[in-house]
Amino acid sequence: MRTPIKPLAFLLHHFWQDFPLIDEHTIVDCHVAVVKHQIYRRWPKSELLFLVDGRPPTPPYPFAHHFPMLEWGINLCLARRANHLLMLHSAVMERQGLALLLPARPGHGKSTLCVALIHSGWRLFSDEFGLVRPEDGLLLPLPRPMPLKNASIEVIRAFAPQADIGPKFEGTHKGTVAHVRPPTESVQRMDEPARPRWLVFPRWVADAPLRLEPVVKPDAFLMVATNAFNYDILGQTAFDLVGHMVDACDCYTLVYSDLREAMAALDELTDSAHD
Amino acid sequence: MTDRLRQKRQAGRLLMDALRQPNDLPLLSIEDWDLLLRVARRTRLLGRLEADLARLGLLERIPERAACHLRAARVVVAHRQTRLTWEADRVLWALRGLEVQVVALKGVAYMLAGLPAARGRMAVDVDLLVPKEQINSIEQRLLDRGWMHKALHPDDDRYYRDWMHEIPALRHRERETEVDIHHRILPRTSRLQPDTRLLLQQTRAVPDMPIRVLGPHDMILHALVHLFHEGEPDEGLRLRDLVDVADLLRHFAGEPGFWDGLVPRAEELQLGRPLYYGLIYSRQLLGADVPDAVLQQAQGSAPSWLVRQAMDWLVPRAMLPTHPDIPNPTAALARWAIYMRAHWLRMPLSLLLPHLARKFWRRLQGAFKSRPPPLSADEGSKNSPVKE
Numbered sequence: 001m002r003t004p005i006k007p008l009a010f011l012l013h014h015f016w017q018d019f020p021l022i023d024e025h026t027i028v029d030c031h032v033a034v035v036k037h038q039i040y041r042r043w044p045k046s047e048l049l050f051l052v053d054g055r056p057p058t059p060p061y062p063f064a065h066h067f068p069m070l071e072w073g074i075n076l077c078l079a080r081r082a083n084h085l086l087m088l089h090s091a092v093m094e095r096q097g098l099a100l101l102l103p104a105r106p107g108h109g110k111s112t113l114c115v116a117l118i119h120s121g122w123r124l125f126s127d128e129f130g131l132v133r134p135e136d137g138l139l140l141p142l143p144r145p146m147p148l149k150n151a152s153i154e155v156i157r158a159f160a161p162q163a164d165i166g167p168k169f170e171g172t173h174k175g176t177v178a179h180v181r182p183p184t185e186s187v188q189r190m191d192e193p194a195r196p197r198w199l200v201f202p203r204w205v206a207d208a209p210l211r212l213e214p215v216v217k218p219d220a221f222l223m224v225a226t227n228a229f230n231y232d233i234l235g236q237t238a239f240d241l242v243g244h245m246v247d248a249c250d251c252y253t254l255v256y257s258d259l260r261e262a263m264a265a266l267d268e269l270t271d272s273a274h275d
Numbered sequence: 276m277t278d279r280l281r282q283k284r285q286a287g288r289l290l291m292d293a294l295r296q297p298n299d300l301p302l303l304s305i306e307d308w309d310l311l312l313r314v315a316r317r318t319r320l321l322g323r324l325e326a327d328l329a330r331l332g333l334l335e336r337i338p339e340r341a342a343c344h345l346r347a348a349r350v351v352v353a354h355r356q357t358r359l360t361w362e363a364d365r366v367l368w369a370l371r372g373l374e375v376q377v378v379a380l381k382g383v384a385y386m387l388a389g390l391p392a393a394r395g396r397m398a399v400d401v402d403l404l405v406p407k408e409q410i411n412s413i414e415q416r417l418l419d420r421g422w423m424h425k426a427l428h429p430d431d432d433r434y435y436r437d438w439m440h441e442i443p444a445l446r447h448r449e450r451e452t453e454v455d456i457h458h459r460i461l462p463r464t465s466r467l468q469p470d471t472r473l474l475l476q477q478t479r480a481v482p483d484m485p486i487r488v489l490g491p492h493d494m495i496l497h498a499l500v501h502l503f504h505e506g507e508p509d510e511g512l513r514l515r516d517l518v519d520v521a522d523l524l525r526h527f528a529g530e531p532g533f534w535d536g537l538v539p540r541a542e543e544l545q546l547g548r549p550l551y552y553g554l555i556y557s558r559q560l561l562g563a564d565v566p567d568a569v570l571q572q573a574q575g576s577a578p579s580w581l582v583r584q585a586m587d588w589l590v591p592r593a594m595l596p597t598h599p600d601i602p603n604p605t606a607a608l609a610r611w612a613i614y615m616r617a618h619w620l621r622m623p624l625s626l627l628l629p630h631l632a633r634k635f636w637r638r639l640q641g642a643f644k645s646r647p648p649p650l651s652a653d654e655g656s657k658n659s660p661v662k663e
Binding site: 082141237 | 313317346350351357529600
């Protein structure tokens with residue numbers, strides 16, 4: 001990662017402070033940079049480009065959105081490059097070696113739940129990518145800064161005052177975004193995989209009463225398969241992986257409007273599984 | 276600075292060595308792997324490296340992280356190839372009953388004919404060649420059966436139909452794969468005019484499918500036309516096209532009469548010049564085994580001494596990958612020159628200038644309109660054809 005953009009560098013130092021610096025002698029998965037766009041594009045509005053290996057995979061973004069832009073750029077790189085893994089669009093956290101997956105569509109409240117859970121005793125794997133290793137079906141951690149959107153920001157401030165939330169970026173295509181720093185312990189343990197144990201498909205609906213309902217396995221299979229970024233690319237491998245994962249997990253849908261209620265329900269669900 | 280210079284030279288050499296001597300890949304240092312993966316990805320040859328290493332049984336002996344990237348490339352290649360074969364199958368299904376001779380070109384042809392050039396190859400489109408007389412009925416049939424044209428500026432549509440060697444790309448409404456239907460291998464405006472009827476006379480059957488592929492000589496000549504008559508300002512000459520040529524030469528060299536017929540066939544199709552370049556540079560850059568006698572014969576189509584010097588300077592610079600982080604003005608200049616040359620060969624100035632002016636004008640308009648569309652991981656993998 002290289003950038004001459006000062007405010008971005010400042011945020012990087014803060015949000016990625018627990019990560020080790022890379023060794024010079026290593027293979028880097030994505031060489032990325034954020035730079036100012038060519039001179040004739042700097043007027044009237046200043047714009048930034050995200051570069052991978054010196055080329056921009058995305059159009060330029062307004063200068064003010066530097067940090068979210070980096071996050072989206074890295075998501076794109078991963079989604080394009082990590083095809084040796086099955087990639088689910090899912091939040092993942094772990095407790096006592098067992099992983100809870102929250103596969104969801106954008107806007108269904110998975111990031112909010114994820115941030116709440118990792119400030120309540122769970123270890124962060126990822127709020128965006130459920131990475132499944134085909135060799136053994138284990139989930140791999142990817143503890144990066146997590147974006148909260150719009151109303152979620154205040155919800156989390158109220159729920160977990162200890163969460164380290166960064167500045168708000170307003171007017172992005174996803175609305176207002178603010179990031180949560182990944183907990184130090186999650187970063188330190190970023191090489192420890194975990195076994196999937198629960199699949200919960202969350203959905204935030206305003207004013208809805210809490211509903212946590214079991215999903216039959218065939219439905220869960222389809223829900224996971226259609227949630228994967230690269231199910232079609234992995235073909236047979238993906239079919240087998242999703243099948244094993246659904247077999248090994250308790251599968252539920254969760255409709256919620258109140259974060260506290262949802263958390264309590266998830267706690268009860270995951271606690272009882274240990275008995 | 277010396278380190279930078281070393282790195283700059285290193286990028287191209289690393290990839291060429293890897294292509295010529297995949298046996299030595301386990302000896303690479305970690306830094307070299309890091310750079311090699313980047314340049315191989317950019318030239319779309321990652322899948323090729325994986326295929327070579329797998330064939331040699333060496334995948335276990337390279338760094339794990341590099342192996343992950345190569346595995347990912349293999350997965351994508353396999354998926355892409357399945358998708359292309361399926362799309363070709365669907366097109367043939369749609370054309371059933373039309374009594375038309377369909378010839379697969381390039382990547383799809385290599386796959387269907389089971390040629391070594393297909394291994395690890397990242398193809399994107401289905402390219403087909405058909406007789407010009409039947410192009411309208413084919414287009415109509417595909418449109419009737421669910422294929423569509425992309426929304427095209429009327430200027431571009433007219434331009435395609437008046438001057439190009441293919442009709443605007445078709446895409447099935449439910450699938451992403453593009454189908455390009457060609458009726459010749461170079462635009463009508465091009466200086467060279469290989470006769471499509473001659474090509475269609477020497478095609479070969481594909482077992483169990485109502486589709487054919489070009490004869491060995493023509494397949495090579497088509498790859499060369501693609502290489503030396505199309506260029507992109509960013510990419511210059513596509514190294515992977517030369518890799519195809521070297522693979523095809525190696526494969527077909529075993530067929531009796533292959534070498535004897537190559538140059539005469541090229542001359543018959545007016546393609547002696549691209550063949551000359553192809554033989555010279557695939558030998559020089561990729562170590563292809565071209566008999567001296569054939570090279571001698573091909574000399575007949577060589578350009579003047581001056582042009583030859585210019586091309587010798589330009590081609591390797593425009594074709595070999597450069598370091599992704601270190602700007603290389605020489606390579607940029609060479610690529611630009613090659614791009615201009617390709618345009619020059621494809622179009623007389625009376626057409627080229629208005630064409631470029633229109634393109635420039637629309638780009639200018641676009642620059643004031645376009646704002647970034649939303650992009651996130653979920654959209655990235657589903658909608659983009661991932662042309663990395």
